[in-house]
Amino acid sequence: MTAEIRTSDGELLSVKLKKVERRRRTTAFLLAAPLLFFIVFAYVIPIFQMLGRSIDNAEMNSFLTETHEVMQTWDGSEMPGEDVTSTFYYELKTAVENKYHGKIATRLNYEKGGFTSLIKKTSRKLKNFDENANFLDQFIDVHKKWGDIEYWQALKRGTDAYHFRKYLTTFDYEQRFDGSIERIPEKLRINVTLWLRTIFVAVGVTFCCFILAYPISHLLSVLPTRYSNLLMICVLLPFWTSLLVRTSSWMVLLQKQGVLNDTLVSLGFVADESRLELMYNMTGTFIAMTQILLPFMVLPLYSVMKTISPSLMRAATSMGATPFHAFRKIYFPLTYAGISAGSILVFVLAIGYYITPALVGGAKGILISNRIAYHMQQSLDWSLATAMATVLLIAVLVVYWLYNKIVGIDNMRLG
Amino acid sequence: MSRLTKLISLAALLVAPSMATAAEVNVVSWGGAYTESQKLGYGDPYQEMSGVQVNWIDYSGGLSEIKAQVESGAITWDIIDVYARDTIIGCDEGLFVEFDFDNDFPAGVNGMKASDDFFAPMPSDCAVGNILYSWNYAYNTDNINFDGNYPDSMEDFFNPDKYPGVRSIYSSAMSNLEFALVADGVPASEVYDYMEDNGIDRALDKLTDLCTNPKGGCIFWSAGAQPPEQLVSGEAIMATGWNGRHFNAIVNEGSPMKMVWDGQILDYEYFVLVKGGPNQEEAMKALQYFTSSEGLAGSAKHIAYAPFRISSLDVIMADEPWFYSEQAGAVEIMPHMPTAPANTENYVLMNPEWYADNNTEINDAWEAWKANL
Numbered sequence: 001m002t003a004e005i006r007t008s009d010g011e012l013l014s015v016k017l018k019k020v021e022r023r024r025r026t027t028a029f030l031l032a033a034p035l036l037f038f039i040v041f042a043y044v045i046p047i048f049q050m051l052g053r054s055i056d057n058a059e060m061n062s063f064l065t066e067t068h069e070v071m072q073t074w075d076g077s078e079m080p081g082e083d084v085t086s087t088f089y090y091e092l093k094t095a096v097e098n099k100y101h102g103k104i105a106t107r108l109n110y111e112k113g114g115f116t117s118l119i120k121k122t123s124r125k126l127k128n129f130d131e132n133a134n135f136l137d138q139f140i141d142v143h144k145k146w147g148d149i150e151y152w153q154a155l156k157r158g159t160d161a162y163h164f165r166k167y168l169t170t171f172d173y174e175q176r177f178d179g180s181i182e183r184i185p186e187k188l189r190i191n192v193t194l195w196l197r198t199i200f201v202a203v204g205v206t207f208c209c210f211i212l213a214y215p216i217s218h219l220l221s222v223l224p225t226r227y228s229n230l231l232m233i234c235v236l237l238p239f240w241t242s243l244l245v246r247t248s249s250w251m252v253l254l255q256k257q258g259v260l261n262d263t264l265v266s267l268g269f270v271a272d273e274s275r276l277e278l279m280y281n282m283t284g285t286f287i288a289m290t291q292i293l294l295p296f297m298v299l300p301l302y303s304v305m306k307t308i309s310p311s312l313m314r315a316a317t318s319m320g321a322t323p324f325h326a327f328r329k330i331y332f333p334l335t336y337a338g339i340s341a342g343s344i345l346v347f348v349l350a351i352g353y354y355i356t357p358a359l360v361g362g363a364k365g366i367l368i369s370n371r372i373a374y375h376m377q378q379s380l381d382w383s384l385a386t387a388m389a390t391v392l393l394i395a396v397l398v399v400y401w402l403y404n405k406i407v408g409i410d411n412m413r414l415g
Numbered sequence: 416m417s418r419l420t421k422l423i424s425l426a427a428l429l430v431a432p433s434m435a436t437a438a439e440v441n442v443v444s445w446g447g448a449y450t451e452s453q454k455l456g457y458g459d460p461y462q463e464m465s466g467v468q469v470n471w472i473d474y475s476g477g478l479s480e481i482k483a484q485v486e487s488g489a490i491t492w493d494i495i496d497v498y499a500r501d502t503i504i505g506c507d508e509g510l511f512v513e514f515d516f517d518n519d520f521p522a523g524v525n526g527m528k529a530s531d532d533f534f535a536p537m538p539s540d541c542a543v544g545n546i547l548y549s550w551n552y553a554y555n556t557d558n559i560n561f562d563g564n565y566p567d568s569m570e571d572f573f574n575p576d577k578y579p580g581v582r583s584i585y586s587s588a589m590s591n592l593e594f595a596l597v598a599d600g601v602p603a604s605e606v607y608d609y610m611e612d613n614g615i616d617r618a619l620d621k622l623t624d625l626c627t628n629p630k631g632g633c634i635f636w637s638a639g640a641q642p643p644e645q646l647v648s649g650e651a652i653m654a655t656g657w658n659g660r661h662f663n664a665i666v667n668e669g670s671p672m673k674m675v676w677d678g679q680i681l682d683y684e685y686f687v688l689v690k691g692g693p694n695q696e697e698a699m700k701a702l703q704y705f706t707s708s709e710g711l712a713g714s715a716k717h718i719a720y721a722p723f724r725i726s727s728l729d730v731i732m733a734d735e736p737w738f739y740s741e742q743a744g745a746v747e748i749m750p751h752m753p754t755a756p757a758n759t760e761n762y763v764l765m766n767p768e769w770y771a772d773n774n775t776e777i778n779d780a781w782e783a784w785k786a787n788l
Contacts, residue, residue, distance in 0.1 A: 099509045100509065101507070102504075102506070102507025102508040102509060103507075103508055103509075105507060106504070106507070106508060109774070109775050110775060113773060113775050113776035114772070114773070114776075116507075116771060116772050116773075116774065116775075117768075117771075117772035117773075120507065120772075187616070187780065187783060187784075188779055188780060188783045189783060189787075190779075190782055190783040190786045190787070193786055193787060194786055255648055255649075255650050256648070256649050256650055257648050257649040257650070258648075279650075280634045280650075362633075362634050362635060363626075363633065363634075363635060363785050363786070363788045364788075366785065366786050371782075374782065376479060377477055377479040377480075378477050378479065378587075378778070379774075379775065379778055380478065380479055380482060
């Protein structure tokens with residue numbers, strides 16, 4: 001049996017070592033703790049709360065709990081009975097007294113258009129109701145829309161405690177009352193177009209960034225330090241400028257009477273009447289977004305290229321490879337890590353972009369993020385906005401997963 | 416008493432009165448020339464008179480921000496300048512204070528009680544009238560060669576074959592649907608009757624013709640300052656917009672622009688008081704001054720929007736030329752008002768009820784139209 005090794009204060013060495021190790025780990029955790037708490041409380045929890053909104057309808061359900069319960073036995077094939085209409089009458093009356101009927105109207109209006117006026121008019125006339133007479137007839141007397149069964153069906157749907165319908169809307173589908181899922185009328189379809197456009201722009205911008213960044217990064221990595229530092233500042237300077245300033249500068253440059261067009265006209269390349277349309281279309285979106293996201297491609301590429309020894313290329317040429325062949329077989333494969341890191345960064349940033357496309361892209365610059373912002377700020381349909389945001393988040397996670405599968409996240413190098 | 420404590424108490428004495436008067440009211444409005452007219456017209460005078468600091472905050476419309484403030488319990492806005500539609504929606508949702516109109520607001524200088532002195536009944540219990548303004552269109556007389564044959568009707572705006580060039584229109588459905596129907600031959604006074612009956616599709620078709628015509632094309636503006644900028648920069652040859660902003664560009668900035676009043680949309684603008692705002696009491700007092708006869712007349716000194724009170728017009732007319740700016744000097748303002756007889760030969764009266772009730776359908780149709788353009 002080996003002798004137990006003890007420290008100078010008589011403790012077992014193994015115990016003492018564990019203690020020291022534990023203390024170190026605690027210190028390390030405590031150092032990281034503020035950041036961890038910050039991320040959890042300021043980022044993770046709010047995100048999940050927001051995402052919860054996309055299926056949560058508990059507030060509406062609490063406003064009209066009993067109506068919802070009574071309606072469970074109503075199959076929606078013919079007009080609802082007095083049990084439904086009377087319950088609804090009493091709950092709406094409470095709502096009017098406590099002034100949340102406006103909220104009910106707004107929320108139901110997302111289910112079926114026309115509900116705002118319907119609930120408002122009904123609320124005003126509610127005090128004239130005869131509580132001993134037939135309620136359905138009185139509802140229809142107030143507003144003929146109550147005679148349309150679709151409104152009662154929407155009422156049943158709209159008071160579910162939670163639902164997944166917003167996810168259908170995200171892809172331009174809707175669920176009928178009988179449970180069947182169908183595409184919405186062609187004139188109202190918008191989201192699928194925008195999803196495709198967003199992916200197209202993100203892929204396109206990533207490609208443009210790659211094409212532009214590759215030679216610059218190579219130049220940066222081979223130039224003597226004093227020149228490369230200067231070039232690096234040129235790359236980084238826009239990076240340190242506010243996004244809005246850069247976008248507005250592009251507007252000054254690209255507009256019809258802008259710097260670029262003026263120069264082209266004065267040099268005689270373009271006639272004054274046929275100035276180029278560089279803004280309020282896809283061209284503008286691509287130009288501005290590529291410039292803004294370029295540093296995110298340059299930096300990872302540069303950091304990878306910096307580590308490639310020039311002797312490798314020399315060795316290849318000395319063994320008879322043409323410069324192109326050496327580049328293709330030796331240099332290019334060695335930069336994969338940088339390309340993939342840069343591409344994923346640019347792609348993920350581009351897929352969520354919205355200020356720049358909105359400012360320089362005109363109607364063609366509307367991307368899915370603009371729709372999310374629109375539903376947050378204008379239509380106030382927050383559950384739809386969060387459903388779309390969730391899909392966007394999942395899309396990014398899928399890209400990340402694919403990347404991990406194909407390239408491996410360990411191979412990503414950011415510098 | 417040591418020297419230090421003396422100094423501290425002296426400092427405290429000096430600070431105390433200034434702290435007592437540090438009441439503030441945060442007023443949210445649309446920025447640019449319009450906010451400037453409000454600030455000069457009644458914000459600054461009230462600040463001088465009462466010692467309450469009036470802060471002006473810019474926004475671009477909509478209820479989302481105030482809704483977010485209310486939901487998070489951190490309300491920082493007191494008074495908001497809103498569309499009629501939003502007074503209705505916000506009042507229904509309980510965001511704003513409901514007024515007891517004649518008790519809350521002073522009678523006009525002509526002695527009429529408030530509810531009679533205002534041109535029109537309020538769209539909701541939470542609204543107090545502010546201005547009448549107009550949505551019309553303007554063009555740049557320099558940039559485009561019209562051969563002396565200038566556009567003078569709403570049809571001309573929608574006729575890119577006659578007047579080729581890009582049009583700038585509002586980024587929401589509001590105003591565009593009305594203009595399109597008027598240009599399509601619907602009598603201005605009956606626009607909203609047609610809306611119920613397939614009018615939205617008809618309007619959107621008309622707009623599609625304009626925006627997809629290779630000689631035409633559309634860009635969209637969202638802030639009131641944009642249309643004049645786009646006209647001056649040549650980005651658009653015609654732009655719809657708010658008459659006060661066009662007027663500002665013409666009179667104060669000397670831009671070579673001209674307004675067309677045919678088919679204009681007369682619209683009302685309102686103030687609302689946020690329920691549970693940081694300074695609700697002070698804000699109410701400020702609002703009473705803002706919307707008094709002199710207050711409303713004051714803003715018309717700096718922009719061509721008509722005050723909502725009849726008595727304010729009396730104040731203005733008694734003292735023409737009322738408008739004044741450093742660049743333009745004194746100008747008679749009544750002929751430039753959206754309500755002037757020459758400007759109201761053919762006009763649409765905005766129907767906020769229709770927008771409040773059909774908000775979702777209108778916006779869904781509009782946004783889908785825009786995205787598929």
